[in-house]
Amino acid sequence: MPLRVGVIGAGMIGQEHTRRLTTVVIGAEVVAVTDLAADRAGLLAAEAGARPHASGAEVVARPDVDAVLVTSWGPTHAEYVLAAVAAGKPVFCEKPLATDAADCLRILQAETAHGRRLVQVGFMRRYDDAYRRLKRLVDAGDIGAPLIVHCAHRNPTVPVSYTSEMAMLDTAIHEVDVLRWLLDEEIVSAQVLTPRPTRRRFDHLQDPQLMLFETSGGVRVDVEVFVNCQYGYDIRCEVVGETGVARLPDPARPAVRQDGREGVAVVTDWRERFGDAFDAEIQAWVDAASAGTATGPSAWDGYAATAVGDATVEALKTGETVPVDMEPRPSFYSGAQQ
Ligand code: NAD
Ligand code: ISE
Numbered sequence: 001m002p003l004r005v006g007v008i009g010a011g012m013i014g015q016e017h018t019r020r021l022t023t024v025v026i027g028a029e030v031v032a033v034t035d036l037a038a039d040r041a042g043l044l045a046a047e048a049g050a051r052p053h054a055s056g057a058e059v060v061a062r063p064d065v066d067a068v069l070v071t072s073w074g075p076t077h078a079e080y081v082l083a084a085v086a087a088g089k090p091v092f093c094e095k096p097l098a099t100d101a102a103d104c105l106r107i108l109q110a111e112t113a114h115g116r117r118l119v120q121v122g123f124m125r126r127y128d129d130a131y132r133r134l135k136r137l138v139d140a141g142d143i144g145a146p147l148i149v150h151c152a153h154r155n156p157t158v159p160v161s162y163t164s165e166m167a168m169l170d171t172a173i174h175e176v177d178v179l180r181w182l183l184d185e186e187i188v189s190a191q192v193l194t195p196r197p198t199r200r201r202f203d204h205l206q207d208p209q210l211m212l213f214e215t216s217g218g219v220r221v222d223v224e225v226f227v228n229c230q231y232g233y234d235i236r237c238e239v240v241g242e243t244g245v246a247r248l249p250d251p252a253r254p255a256v257r258q259d260g261r262e263g264v265a266v267v268t269d270w271r272e273r274f275g276d277a278f279d280a281e282i283q284a285w286v287d288a289a290s291a292g293t294a295t296g297p298s299a300w301d302g303y304a305a306t307a308v309g310d311a312t313v314e315a316l317k318t319g320e321t322v323p324v325d326m327e328p329r330p331s332f333y334s335g336a337q338q
Helices: 012-023 038-048 056-061 074-086 101-114 129-139 166-183 275-290 299-318
Strands: 003-008 028-034 051-053 067-070 091-093 119-121 146-154 187-193 209-215 220-226 234-241 245-247 255-258 261-264
Touching: 003 012, 003 056, 003 275, 012 028, 012 038, 012 067, 012 275, 028 038, 028 056, 038 051, 056 067, 056 074, 067 074, 067 275, 074 091, 074 101, 091 275, 101 299, 119 275, 119 299, 129 166, 129 234, 129 245, 129 275, 146 166, 166 187, 166 209, 166 220, 166 234, 166 299, 187 299, 209 299
Parallel strands: 003 028, 003 067, 028 051, 067 091, 091 119, 146 220
Antiparallel strands: 146 234, 187 209, 209 220, 234 245, 255 261
16 A cells, blocks of 8 residues: 555645656655645645645644655745654654754654654755765775865845845755765864855845854864855765865766867756655655655754754854764764665
8 A cells, every 4th residue: 555645735746746756766655745825735635635734733643644745835844844753754844853852842842752763864965966975975985084075055136035044054054964964974064155245146145155064073074055056956075185176066067069169068957966866865764764764864964954043153253163962972962764
C-alpha cells in the first residue's frame, strides 16, 4: 500500500512537493491537505485527489494519514513536527526545523523519547549529485585534510519583504547544513562582514554579506551571500585541503560558440538547480517513512543550523565574532548521516 501523506502548507514549495509526491516519487499518495488559506488548500487537494482540512491538527490526527509533510511558514513548523512525533508519525519538515533553538530542543527531546527517528529536515543539498561527489572526494582524503572552504550563494533578486537577517535564516542556512555535513564538524563561531551594499535593490537591506565561520576542528569558512546579484542563481563551494583543492562543478550546460564568442547559460532559479536533489530527498523520505522511520538530515541537524543561525544574526547586529551556543549532541543522533 502507498504511504498516505498529509500536507500542511499549500504554498509554493508545498505545491511542488505535492506534485513530486503524486507524479515523480514512487510509493506515496497525498490524502490530506491544509493551509491557512482555505482556498489554496482546496485547490491543491483537488489537484492531488486529496481531502482539504481546516487545520494541521486535523491532518496529523486523521487515522489514515501515515506521514506528514510540513511546508508551512517557518514559525509554524515546531507545532506540527511536535504533533506528528506525539502521534508517532514520520514527518518531513522544510527548513528551518524551527525558528527558535528552544523549540528545536523540544523536538529532539520528543523524538528521543519516542526511541526511533521520525523527523527529516528539508536540507536537499545532501541529495545533490555534485555535492555528494564532492563529499566522497573529501571523505576519501583525496585532497588531504580540509583547511579552508570558500562558498557563495547568489540569487538574482529577492522581494522587498526580505530582511538582512534572512540572508542567514532563509538563505545561508543551506550553506551551514552542507558545510557541517561535508566536513563532519560543528560550526563553533560566526562573524559577518558587511561590504558596501548593492545600489540595485532596497535601502533596508545589507546585501551582500560575507559570513565567516570556524569549525570545531579549526577549518575556516567564508560564505558570500549576495541575493540581488542580478545575473543568476549561483552556488559555489571550494574546499582547500593540505594536498589539493576540490570544487563543486557548475551545472552541466552546453557551451555555445556564436558571433565570435563562446558562452554558457547560467542557471537562474534554485528549483532548476536542485530539482533532482528535491526528487531524491522526497523519495528517500517516502522510503524511510514507509518503514516507520526517517533518514537523512535529522532533527539534530535542524537544531544545529538554527543555533548557528542565531549566532550569525547576533554577529550581523554586533559586528563581533559570536560563539555558537549548542548543547552536546545526544548519542541518539550519532552515527553516519545521509
Ligand atoms: P509560501 O509562503 O509560498 O507558502 C507557505 C504556506 O504556508 C502559505 O500558503 C501559508 O498560507 C501557509 N501557512 C502559514 N501558516 C500556516 C499554518 N499555521 N497552517 C497551515 N498553513 C500555513 O512559502 P514557501 O516558499 O512555500 O516556503 C515554505 C517553507 O519552505 C519555508 O519554511 C521555507 O523556508 C521553505 N522552503 C525551502 C526551500 C528549500 O530549498 N528547501 C525552498 C523554498 C522554501
Ligand atoms: C529559498 O528559501 C531556499 O530555500 C532555496 O533553496 C535557496 O537557495 C534560496 O536562496 C532561498 O531563497
